[in-house]
Amino acid sequence: MIDYLLTHPFIGALVALVSLALIFGAILGFAAVQFKVEGDPIVDQLDNLLPQTQCGQCSYPGCRPYAEAIANGDAINKCPPGGQATINAIADLLDVEAPTLDEEHGEESEVKTVAYIREDECIGCTKCIQACPMDAILGAAKQMHTVIADECTGCDLCVEPCPVDCIDMLPIETTLGDWHWQPPKLPQQQFENIIATDKQAVEDGAAA
Amino acid sequence: MTKIWSIPGGVHPEENKSQSLQLPLGEISLAEELVYPLNQHIGAPATAIVEVGEQVLAGQKIAEAKGMISASIHASTSGTITAIEDRTLPHPSGMSGECIVLTPDGKDSFAKFETCENYLALDHDQLVAKIREAGITGMGGAGFPTAVKLSPRANNPIDTLIINGTECEPYITADDTLMQTQADDIIKGTQLLAHMLGNPQRVVIGIEDNKPDAIKAVTAAAAGTAIEVVSFPTKYPSGGEKQLIQILTGKEVPSGQLPASIGIVLQNVGTTVAAYEAVRFGKPLIERITTVVGEALQTQRNIKVRLGTPINHVLAEHGFLPKNASRLIMGGPMMGFALENENVPVVKATNCILAPGKKEMAPPAPAQACIRCGMCAEACPASLLPQQMYWYAQAEDYEKLEAHNIKDCIECGACSFVCPSNIPLVQHYRAAKGTMRQQAIEKEKSDRSRLRFEFRQERIAKAEAEKEAKRVTRKKAAEAAKKKIEAQKASGETPAAGNDLVANAIASAKQTQASPEEQQAKLERAVSGAEGRIEKLQQRLSETEADDQKAKLTAQIKQAEVKLQDAKTKLANFSPTANDSNATATNSNTDANDPVAAAIARAQAKMTMAPDEKLRSNLESLNKRLQKAQDKLAAAKADNADTVDALQSGVDKLKEKIATTEKELAQLPTPVAEPPAPETTDAATAAIERAKAKAAAQASMSPEDKLRNQLTAMSTRIEKAQSKLVSAKADNADTVDALQMGLDKMFAKQQTLRDELRQLNPNAPELNDANVKAESDNNSAKNEQESSETPAPVKEPDAATAAIEKAKAKAAAQASMSPEEKLRDQVASLEKRLEKAQQRLSKAEAEDDENIDAFRAGVEKTRSKLEQTRAQLEES
C-alpha cells in the first residue's frame, strides 16, 4: 500500500489531501457543535436599539418587524421617535455610515410626548384601546378611558381613531427629578465666526 | 495618636475662611414672608398638611413626610399660611416647585415641644421616630433624611460612627462656628447617635487642622468620653463622605453602595446637634447656622437663620451690593450652585450663601483645548481619568464613560479647579451622567414597552386561535353532515345522486349541512330575527335628521342592496321544489361564499345598531365611525372574493380570511358577534336584512340609481370570481366546474339587472357602454374559454363590467375633446358597439339565450343612438 503510494506520488498526494480535509473537517464540525456561541441575533440587537414605541411610523407594524426589516437590508433611517441617536446607534452596530432621518416617515420631535385623554369628552368607544400597541389605555365600552402615562410611549396611534378627538399628545415636562445639566459649550463654540461643521454642533449643544 | 490615611488627589484652594469668622454668630430679623419648599431633601416631597389661611405656631408641622425617604417640614415662626404655590426653588435648575408660604405675625410664639431628659433610655425605634418627626435631614449639603441613615439594615452592623466636622470647602465656617459654640451639644448628639446605632466600637469626630479653635473646643468637650477627636491635614475634598471615611478608616465604600455596607455611618456635626435637640428638647429643624460671605457683602459672618427666610432678606441684612457681585452661590465655591434669582429661601441644607465680588471670582475664562496634561487626574480624589472622561463626554460615548467609572465621580470640582485650559469638566460630567441616567430610564421603559407589546400580540394571537378552534369544530360538524347527505345520495334519496356536478359542488360547499328542508327551517327562524334588526335600522334612519348622517346611512344601505339581490336569487333558488341538481350546486356555491358576506352583513347591522344612543348625542362621532365602517366593508369585500378562491382551492386559506374578517368584526365597538350560525341560514338572514335595508332605502333613492349601484357591485363581484376561475383553471382545480356555475348565476343576475336598468332608462350610459364594450372584451374572454370547454357567454357579463370602467374612463377623456371630435368618436364607437351587439344578438338567438330580448333591445337602442349621433355630427 505505502509502496504503491510512494511510487504514485499523485495518488499519494490526493490521499493525503483528502484525509487532511476529512480530519480538519471533523475538527471544525466538532468545534462548531461543541463551542457553539449562542450569539445575540442581529434582530434582537436591533430591536434593543429601537425605541419600542411600536408607533408604526416606519411603515412596519411595530419595532421588531422593523428590526427584522433592517436585518434584511431595509434603510435604517425610518424611525422618527428614535431620531438621529437611534440611527447612529444602529449604524454603529451594523458598521455603516449613519444617514439622516428620512423625513418621509416623520420628523424627530424635540420633546417626548404622552397621550392624554380629555376625560369629559371621552365617549367610551374603546377605539383608542384597540389602537394602543402598549395596552396603556384603560377603560371599557361606554366608560371613560384614561392613559397610563408611565406606559405610554407617545406613539400617536390612539389620536387618529378617536371619534371625538379627545386625545392630546402632551409634551413631557422636565421635573426636578429628571432635570440635569446640559453640556457646556465646546471650546470652538465660544466664538461666533465658526465654520459650518462646527455650527451644527453649536445648535445641538444647549446653551450652558 | 489615631492613624490617618491619605486620599489620592485633592487640591488646596485658598481657604478664605477668616472673613466670616471675624464677627460672632449673629441673628437677623424675621423676613416678611417665609417660604418652605416641600422638597428640600433627597427623596419624596413632603405633603402639605396645612391650608391657606391657617394660623400656625413656630415649630408646628406644616408638611408631613410622605414615604420612607422623606422629611417633614415645620413652620419656623408663628403666622398665617398665605399660599401654597409654585415658587422658584433653591436648585441648580432654577425650576419652580410647590412651596408653603408663611406670613409671620411677628409674635414668634412657639408650639410646645415635648422634652425628654432621659433619652438614652428610649429604644432605637422611639428615637428614630422623634428624629423623623422633627424633620431632620443631613445639613452638610445633600440633605438626606437622617432618620433613614440611622436605621441601617440589620445585616449591616455598624462598627464606626464618624461625625464630620471637616468642612473642607473654602469660605464656609458654619460647622466651625457650631463646633466652637455648641461643642457640648455635639458630644451629646454624638453619644445619642452612637446609642442609636448600638454603640459602635469606634466613634470619631473628624476635623481638618485649619480649625484649631473648633478642635480645641470639641476635644475639651469630648474629654472623658470614648469619642475620638481626630484632626488631619487640610485638603479639599477631605470632607466628602467617601473621602473622610478613607482618611479616618482606610476603607473605601464600594462603588454604588452606602457606607453602612462596610459598617460605617457618617453624620455632619450640624445634623448631630439637630438630632440631639430634636430628641432632648423636641425641637424640630427650624433654624440653622449659615455662613454669609463674599466681597459683594458689607458684613460677612455666620448667622443663625430661620429656615424659609428668603435669600434676598439675608443679603439685605448684610449690605449686599448686587452690582459688585459676580454671581450668587448657595453652598461653597467648589460644589455650591449658582442662583439665578435671589428670591429663593434658605433650606435645611443651606450651609453657605456666597456673594463673591467680581475680582474674587471672575467670570470663567473661555475654555481652551484640552492638552491632556493630566493635572486633573492628579487632582481627582476618586482616581478617575478626567481628561479621558472629558474626551468621551464630548463624543457622547457613554459606554466608554461607563467603563471609565464616571458614576464614581463625586463632582467635587477638583479637576475643573486645576484645569489650565479652564474646561468646565464637572459640567461635562454632570451632563453626561444626567443623560446616562435618562437613557437608563428610557431603556428600562422601552424594555417594558417591548414586553407589553409582545404580550399584547400574544394575547391577540391567542384570541384568534380560540376562534379558529371553534371554527374547526363547526367545520367538522359540517363535514359530518355532508357525509350524511352523501350517504343519503348513495341510498338514492336524492334525485340528483351520482351527478358529478352536484358532487363537486357539494364537495366545495364544505359548510353546507343538513337537508334543504332543515336549512329552510333555519332560514325562516333567522328571518324573524333579522326582521327585528331591520326594524331598528329603519327606525334609526328615520330618527336621524342630519343630512350627512342620512347620506352615510344611505350609502351603507346601497352596499347592502348588492347583497340583497344576491339573497333574492338564493331565496328563489331555495324553494324546496327547486332542489334540482343545478340549484343545489348554485346554492352550495353561494353558501360557500357566504360566511364572509354574512359576517359583513352582521357587521353592518351591528354597526348601525350599537352606537345607537351615542350617535344621537354625538353626530360627528357617528360620521367618523361610519366612515371607518365603510372602509372596512370595502376591505371585507376584497376578502370576500379571496375567500371564494380560498374555499375552492383549499380550506386553509378560507380559515385565514374568515379569521381576518372575524377580527375586524371583533374590533367593532359592539360586543363581538356570536359565532356565525350555520352558514346557509346566516347568509339567508343577511340577505333578508339586505332586502329590508333596500326597502327602507328606496325612499331616498331613485330606482335607476339603485340598479346602477347593484350593477356596479355585481360586476366587481363577478370580476373577482372570474379571476378566481382563471386561477382555478390554471391550477386545474376540481372546483372549476362549481366556480363556473357560480359565475354563470352571477352573470344571469347581472343581465337581469341590466335589463331592469334598460327599462328604466334606455339611455343609461353605463348600459350602452357596458353592453357594447363588453362584447369586444367578450371576444378575448371567448378565446380564453375555448380551452376550458365552458360555454362562452358565461364570461360575457363580466367582460361587460370591466367595460363599464373603460367606458367611464373614455367618457372622462371625451370631456376634454372638442364637440366635433367627441361626436365623431362617439359615432365610431357606436358603430363598433352596434356591430358587436348584433353579433351577440345573433349568438343569443342561436343559443336561445334567455337574455335575447335584452340583447335585441340593446341593439335597437344602440342603433337609434348611432343615428342620433350621426345627425348631430352632420349638424355641427
Next chain:
Amino acid sequence: MAFMKISSPHATRSGNTGDVMKQVILACLPGLLALSYFFGPGSLMNVMLASATAVACEAAILKLRNRPIGFYLQDYSAVVTGVLLGLALPPYCPWWVVVVGTASAIILAKHLYGGMGYNPFNPAMVGYVILLISFPVEMTQWAAPLPALEEGQSLMSFSGALQQIWLGIPIDGYTGATPLDLFKQNDTLLVNDFYQAESLFATGHFAGAGWEWVNIGFLLGGLYLLWRNIFTWHAPISMLATMFVLSALFYDGGSSNSAGSPLLHLFSGATMLGAFFIATDPVSSAVSTKGRLIYGAGIGALVFLIRAWGNYPDAIAFAVLLMNFAAPFIDYYTLPRTYGHSNSRRATEKSE
C-alpha cells in the same frame, strides 16, 4: 435680578495653558545656552526661525479654519513646537530645512488632526522625521563643538552662520559627526582606544565634547519643570532608567562591538531633550501614571534598540512616534483603580 448660572466649581486655580507652555520654553533655555556655547549661534537661529515659522503657520491655519487667531496663539503651543524642533535640528542647516520641518509639524501633524489637543503624534518629532527621511544629507551634518575645533578655529560668527543658513555657502571645517555617529561607525577599536582617537571624545569627559553639557542643560530644564509640577516624573524617569539599564546590560566592558556606555547613552544625542521635553508631551502620551511609566520605558527601550542595532545613530524621534502609536493601547490597559472598586477596569469593560 438674574445672576450668572454656571456649574460648580466656581473657584479655579490661576494659570492657563499658555503659562504652562511658557514654563516649558523657559526650561529650554539652559540647553539652548549650552548649544550656543559649544556650537555657535546656529541653534539659536534655528529656534528663532522655527518659532517664527510655527507661529505663522499656526495663524494661517487658524485663519483658514475660521478660528479666533489671537485666542489660540495665546496658548503658545506653536512656539513650543517650533522651539523644540529648532533645538533638535543640526545647527547651520539651510533655512528651508527649518521652514519645511516646522510647517510639516504644524500643518500636517497638528492641524490636520484637529489642532491643539487632538494630535496623536508629537508635532515636533513628526517634523523632524519628515526632514530626516527627506533630506538625510542636511540632517546628518552636525557642527563640531568648541573643544573639538582645530587650532586657530573659533566658533562660527553670526555673519558666517547667516551665510551658511540663507545662502548655503558651506564653510569648511565646521561640520562634523555627532558622538553617536562616530560610535556607530566604529567597529574596529576598543572603546577606550576609540575615545582616545576621536577628538570629539578626547576633548570631552564621558559623552562627547559639548554634548554632555547640552544634555546637562536640558536635564536642568527638565528638573525645573518637574519642580514646577508641569508634568509628572513618570515618563522621563522611566525612559532614562530603561536606557540606563539596557545600555548597562549591553555594555560589554568596552569591546569594539560595544553598544556604548550608559553615560554615553544618557548624555549624548537628544536623550535629555527627548526625556524631558518630548516624552512628556501630554497630548500624545499615555494618560495614567502607570501608562506613562510604560510609555517612557517603551521610548527608552526603542531608543536604545535603534541606537545599538538600527540604522540611525539617534532615535528619539522614531521611538517617540512609535510609542505615540502605542499610547491608546497602553491607555486601554492601564486605567487606574477607581475609588470603591476592587480592580481597575479595561477601557471598554461594561459595568460589573
